[in-house]
Structures are given as structure tokens and as C-alpha cells.
Amino acid sequence: MAGNSKDEEMICGLTMDERDELRQGLFDLPDTMPPRVVWNRIREQGEAEGLLRARSSVRPSTWLTGLAIAASVVLAVVLVPAMNSTPELEQPVTQPLAGDAGSDLPLTALQALMVQSQRLESDLRAMPEEPQVMRASTVATIDDIENAIAAIDFQLNDPSVQMTGEETELFWRERVRLMKSLVQLRYAQAQRAAF
Amino acid sequence: MSKFADIQIDAAIVRRAARGDARAHEIIYRAFATPVYTLCLRFTRSPAHAEDLVQETFIEIMRSVAKFRGEAALGSWIRRIAVSKALMFLRSAWTARSQSLGENWDEVTAGDALSHGVSRHPDEAMDLDAALQNLPDVSRTIVWLHDVEGFTHKEIAKMMGRSESFSKSQLSRAYQRLRPLLSTGDAESAARDALRSF
Numbered sequence: 348m349a350g351n352s353k354d355e356e357m358i359c360g361l362t363m364d365e366r367d368e369l370r371q372g373l374f375d376l377p378d379t380m381p382p383r384v385v386w387n388r389i390r391e392q393g394e395a396e397g398l399l400r401a402r403s404s405v406r407p408s409t410w411l412t413g414l415a416i417a418a419s420v421v422l423a424v425v426l427v428p429a430m431n432s433t434p435e436l437e438q439p440v441t442q443p444l445a446g447d448a449g450s451d452l453p454l455t456a457l458q459a460l461m462v463q464s465q466r467l468e469s470d471l472r473a474m475p476e477e478p479q480v481m482r483a484s485t486v487a488t489i490d491d492i493e494n495a496i497a498a499i500d501f502q503l504n505d506p507s508v509q510m511t512g513e514e515t516e517l518f519w520r521e522r523v524r525l526m527k528s529l530v531q532l533r534y535a536q537a538q539r540a541a542f
Numbered sequence: 543m544s545k546f547a548d549i550q551i552d553a554a555i556v557r558r559a560a561r562g563d564a565r566a567h568e569i570i571y572r573a574f575a576t577p578v579y580t581l582c583l584r585f586t587r588s589p590a591h592a593e594d595l596v597q598e599t600f601i602e603i604m605r606s607v608a609k610f611r612g613e614a615a616l617g618s619w620i621r622r623i624a625v626s627k628a629l630m631f632l633r634s635a636w637t638a639r640s641q642s643l644g645e646n647w648d649e650v651t652a653g654d655a656l657s658h659g660v661s662r663h664p665d666e667a668m669d670l671d672a673a674l675q676n677l678p679d680v681s682r683t684i685v686w687l688h689d690v691e692g693f694t695h696k697e698i699a700k701m702m703g704r705s706e707s708f709s710k711s712q713l714s715r716a717y718q719r720l721r722p723l724l725s726t727g728d729a730e731s732a733a734r735d736a737l738r739s740f
Contacts (some may be wrong), residue, residue, distance in 0.1 A: 365724045369717070370689045372670045372724075378545070381579040381596050386571055389600045390564060397583045398604040400562040468553055493558050496567055500552055504573070529554075 457512070460519040467526040474533050485536060492529045496522060544691045545577045546617035549607070556616060560608040571600055578624045584686050585628040586674055597632055599624045621691065629701055632679055670723050681716035684709055 361369065367383040499522045502508055503515070510518070551573055558566035566698055578599050582592035602623050610619055683702075687693045688709070693701070695709040702709070 351695070358622055361721060365721065366717075368724050369670075369720060373674070373685070374691050376671055378576050378580045379583055380576050381593055385575070385579075385593050386568065389571065389597050390568070392597065393564070393567065393604050396601070396604075398562060399564045399567060401598075472553060493554055493563075494565070495553075496554055497558060497563075497569065500555060501569055504569070505564070518631075525638055 374443050457519060460516065460523050463523050464526055466518065467523065467530055470530050471526070471533060474530075475537050485532070489529065489532060492525050492532070496525050496529070499525070544617070544621060545580075546621040546691075547615060549573050549577070551616050551619050553612070556607065556612070559604075560610070562604070567600070567604060570603065570616075570620075570692075572699070574620050575600075577617075578620065581621070581624050581686070581691070582628050584674070585632060585679075585683055591631060595624070595627050598627045602627065625687065625691070625701060629683070632683065670720070673720055673723055677716055677719060678728065681712045684712045685716045685720075688713055 390399065499518050502510075503518055503522075549618070551570060555566045559570055575596065577594050579592055582595040582599075585590065586592050586595065603620060606623075610616070611688050674685065677685065680702075684698055687698050687701075688695070695706045695713075698709040699706045
């Protein structure tokens with residue numbers, strides 16, 4: 348990329364400081380968002396050209412499934428504190444609030460979840476390509492899981508969504524759980540394909 | 543330095559996009575729409591043309607994402623498509639005006655600097671944004687590709703179908719026009735400008 352010595356030699360009439368200032372000035376120029384309508388036009392063209400999978404006709408629940416899972420995670424944020432006294436909970440979903448008694452546990456737990464999620468992504472990437480022929484039920488299940496992961500990622504990456512630390516952690520926890528399911532499913536699939 | 547490089551998209555989303563999933567494409571669009579639109583707007587200076595180019599870019603992504611193998615970052619790949627579309631547009635616009643890439647620069651002579659909004663004197667300097675917009679298409683494009691997107695002259699030359707020295711000389715000339723806007727070394731620059739004029 349830019350910055351090799353030949354390029355440097357060709358910079359005529361600008362000192363290094365001037366060039367740095369200019370580059371920084373250019374880089375700092377404001378970005379512009381396209382109007383909202385642009386995506387609608389793109390989606391319409393994509394659908395018309397058959398580039399996007401038809402929505403809702405075959406399996407109407409895919410996107411709704413993702414939303415439902417995301418909603419259930421949000422619901423969990425509300426309900427779990429009220430259920431804290433229930434002894435049979437398999438795993439404590441909430442952690443002490445940040446700043447409680449100087450504890451930094453929530454941040455550590457979140458980081459651990461992120462690392463775990465990354466590791467599962469690597470595992471998934473390391474698996475062989477999906478077989479050409481798959482059972483319809485497997486395809487549907489994989490699709491549902493990926494939809495749910497996409498819905499969670501959408502929430503986590505949407506700058507307009509304000510989440511507390513607890514909510515963020517719950518989303519990540521759910522993401523890890525779904526990724527585990529996906530990895531197990533793909534592993535089983537790969538094993539079947541091997542025989 | 544490119545803003546495309548800062549954007550990370552989960553591999554699972556890309557896989558879903560490769561299968562034509564509308565939601566995955568929307569996520570990719572929301573992540574990259576702003577840098578793509580900004581780039582297209584810088585190249586064309588026209589919001590309407592930039593919107594069309596954003597549409598063309600993301601349709602191309604839909605067509606080609608299944609071939610994306612992840613050897614390069616997704617952002618670099620998308621940027622390449624956007625740059626290619628924008629250059630194609632500029633080329634066609636130049637063709638429509640019966641101009642070649644080389645002739646474009648000659649539209650503006652040194653004496654025209656003031657009429658194009660870029661003063662030769664620092665105290666009369668307009669802001670960088672306006673000055674950039676007032677550069678001829680070719681030099682503005684090269685400045686953006688080189689200094690903001692980080693492409694080398696070799697890469698720029700290949701994309702534009704010109705020689706490396708063409709890219710270098712256009713950049714150098716653009717620098718000369720933008721230089722009065724810079725605060726660094728104003729006195730020294732002004733003195734050098736004055737000497738040059740003799």
C-alpha cells in the first residue's frame with residue numbers, strides 16, 4: 348500500500364509535516380450517510396434479480412425466530428434478577444453490577460464470552476465445507492441458528508441500541524450458546540459426510 | 543488508514559450473505575454504506591450519482607460474495623468494488639464529454655486557481671473540503687485513493703489504466719493546489735511560492 352520509498356520521493360512541493368497535515372485533514376473530513384431509501388432500492392433490485400433469497404414464502408419464521416430469540420434474551424434481562432433466589436437455575440445469568448464492591452467480574456465474564464465466541468468461530472471455519480446434500484431439517488436448523496446469531500449481532504452492532512453491561516453480557520452468552528449448537532451440528536454433519 | 547479497514551463483519555454473516563440471505567446483506571450494507579457513499583460522493587460530487595454507485599456496489603456484492611474467500615479483509619474487497627464502480631462512472635462521464643483522463647487536468651490552469659476556489663495565498667485559503675471538491679476529477683480521485691484509501695501509485699495506475707508517473711504527477715500538482723490551505727510552514731511556503739513566481 349501507500350508509503351513506500353518511491354512514493355515518498357515523488358511528493359513534490361510538500362514537506363513531510365505538510366503532507367501529514369494534509370493527509371490527516373483529508374482523513375478527518377466528515378463522512379456522509381446515504382439516504383435510507385437507498386437500501387430499499389438495493390433490496391428491491393436484489394430480489395428482482397433473484398440475488399436475495401425470497402423472504403417468508405418457504406419458511407416464514409426465520410427472521411421472526413431471530414427476533415424471538417433476541418427478544419427472549421431481552422426478556423431474560425428483566426426476569427432473571429427476579430428469579431435469582433430460584434436454586435435450580437443451571438447457570439447464573441446475571442453477574443454483580445459493575446462497580447459493586449469494586450468487583451470487575453462483569454467485564455471479565457464479558458471478555459471471556461467474547462474470546463469463547465471467537466474460538467468457536469475459528470472452530471467453525473476450520474471445519475470442512477458443508478456437504479452438497481443435506482437433510483432439509485438440518486438445513487432448516489442451521490438456518491434458524493444462523494438467523495438467531497445474525498439477530499444478536501445486529502443488536503450488538505447497532506449504535507442506536509443502548510445496552511447495559513448486563514444486557515450485553517446476556518447477548519454474548521446467548522451468542523456463545525448458539526455458536527456451540529452450530530459447531531456441534533456442523534461437526535455431526537461433517538462426520539456423517541465422512542462415512 | 544482507510545475507514546473500510548476498521549469495519550469487521552462476522553464470518554457467519556458473510557456465509558449467510560453468500561447464500562443470498564437478505565438480512566445478512568442488510569447487516570453488511572449498514573456496516574459499509576457510509577464509507578462507500580462517502581467515497582462515491584468524493585469521486586462524483588453528486589449525491590444522486592453517489593447513490594446510484596452505492597446501489598451498483600452493493601448489487602455487485604450480492605452477485606459476487608459467494609466467490610469471496612476471505613483471503614483479504616471484507617472491507618478491502620468491498621472498497622475495491624466501490625472504487626471500480628466509481629472509476630467506471632467517471633470514465634463514462636469523461637467519455638460522454640469526449641475527454642480523456644489526461645486531458646481532464648488541463649481544464650484547470652494555474653491561473654484558474656482562484657476561479658476554482660483555491661487560493662494561492664494561505665490567508666485566502668478556503669477549507670480543505672471545498673478545495674478538494676474544486677480539484678479536477680482526476681486529481682481529486684488520485685488524492686483520495688492515495689492519501690485516504692492508501693493505494694500505491696502502481697495500484698492507482700492499474701485501476702485507472704494510466705502510468706505510474708501520471709498518477710504521481712497528478713498527485714504532485716494537486717498538492718501544489720492544496721498547499722496554501724495548510725497551516726504548517728506557511729511563511730516558508732509563501733516564500734517558496736514567491737520565489738517560484740520569478
